[in-house]
Amino acid sequence: MIDFWLAAGLLLLIALSFILIPVLRARRAQREEDRTALNVALYQERVAELLAQREDGVLTDAQLETGRAEAARELLADTEGAAPARVSSLGKAVPLLAAVMVPVLGLGLYLHYGASDKVELTREFSQPPQSLEEMVARLERAAAAQPESAEGLYFLGRAYMAQNRPADAAKVFEKTVALAGRQPELLGQWAQAQYFADNKQWSATTQALTDEALKADPKEVTSLGLLGIAAFEAKRYQQAIGYWQRLMNELPEGDASRAALEGGIEKAREQLQANGVQVEAAPVAKAQASIKVSVDLADAVKASVLPTDSVFIFARAVTGPPAPLAVKRVTVADLPITVELADSDAMMPQLKLSNFPEVQLVARISRAGQPTAGEWAGRSKPLSSSTTALQQLTIDSPDK
Incomplete structure (x- = not known):
């Protein structure tokens, strides 16, 4: 931000020079006009003296004309080279006032319509956050600077949930x-936040959101987990087990959420067994999805990037939430490179490759x-999330 203000100050000095230099020149012209007026007054005084001397008989007519011609030559010599008089209706106050108001008005317009907040935000995101609070503050400023970014809002909502702020989420x-459409994953996140915002009270709104999400995608993991919680709280233990087992099938092996789900299922089974109810066995989990992709840089782009620039390689759903499903981060210096994007690289348990039929x-x-x-950036055409062929990706276009 210091570089910006230094550049702005330099431009301000240049702008002031265009306004103040004519004012200074006008002052010099005024001094020349004053000197000319003084010379004319001295000439007129000299001519008056010559006339008086002729009246007294001291000078003849010929001597009078000679003296008058000499005085005229002296006046011409004194005023030679003087600039012609300039007529200005602005006076001195208006240019000086303009010199002050122009930069002030320009600064005010920039702060109102400019992008100084986005410049500062870009600088902030180049450094990793030191705490959850700092990350949330950055996401809030990003959402304010780009209110039409569904992706930015999505990450802000997730951060609010991490801060235990479900009402804000x-x-x-x-x-x-409203921005990205009624996608099942977003409806599930909305339902979960609303449920906790209502102090874990199931409502018609929450039911409608989960119903809509699961109707569009029966494997929507957030809705499955939420319905399992609601069923367990209502002592509908068999339903809770059913929802949680369906959710377990969607989570990769080693996922941190599996331990909590297994604990919840075990508690539900204990309650059912205490009531003499037979518990069904859990279905077998399906295999994980993974895609290998080779990434290279187009020759036309190499001169426009730095070796230290970050390169994000990710897969996202063709129809689904805007958040990436699997992400790898390298640098330009690492290119060309081949990476594998898999369910284990998912940023969140409910967002993984195997949950979506087509990805980009x-x-x-x-x-x-x-x-x-x-x-x-470089982008592929939509492809199946179960593809096993190596994909080629070239970074060759300006990012949009």
Whole structure:
């Protein structure tokens, strides 16, 4: 930000010079006009003396004309080279006032319509946050600077949930749905935030959101987990086990959420067994999905990037939430490179490759280190998330 203000100050000095230099020149011209007026007054005084001497008989007519001619030559010599008089209706106050008001007005317009907040935000995102609070503050400023970014709002809602602020998260997810559409994953996140915002009281709104999400995608993991919690709280233990087992099938092996789900299922079974109810066995989990992709840089782009620039390689759903499903981060210096994007690389348990039939591969160069925006990118055509063939991706286009 210091570089920006130094550049702005230099431009301000240049602008002031265009206004103040004519004012200074006008002052010099005024001094020349004053000197000319003094010379004319001295000439007139000399001519009056010559006339008086002729009246007294001291000078003849011939001597009078000679003296008058001499005085005229002296006047001409004194005023030679003087600039012609300039007529100005502005006076001195208006240019000086303009010299002050122009930069002040320009600064005010820039602060109102300019992008200083985005410049500062880009600098902030280039450094990793030191705490959850700092990350949330950055996401809030990003959402304020780009209110039409569904991706930014989605991450802000997730951060609010991590901060145990479900009411704020529910409002943000509602805005995200309005921007990105009524996608099942977003509806599930909205329902979960609303449930906790209502102090774990099941409502018609929560039921409608989960019903809509599961109707569009029966494997929507957030809705499955939420319905399992609601069923367990209502002592409908068999339903809770059913929802949680379906959720377990969607989670990769080693996922941290599996331990909590297994504990919940075990508690539900204990309650059923205490009531003499037979518990069904859990279904077998399905295999994970993974895609290998080779990423290279187009020759035309190499001169426009730095070796230290970040490169984000990720897969995102063709129809689904805007958040990436699996992400790898490298640098331009690492290119060309081959990476594997798998369910184990999912940013969140409910967002993984195997949950979506079609995905798009993206490689993005971001000098500021932001995965959501950059300078250059390469994108694949939609492809099946179960594909096993090596995919080729070239970064060759300006990022949009």
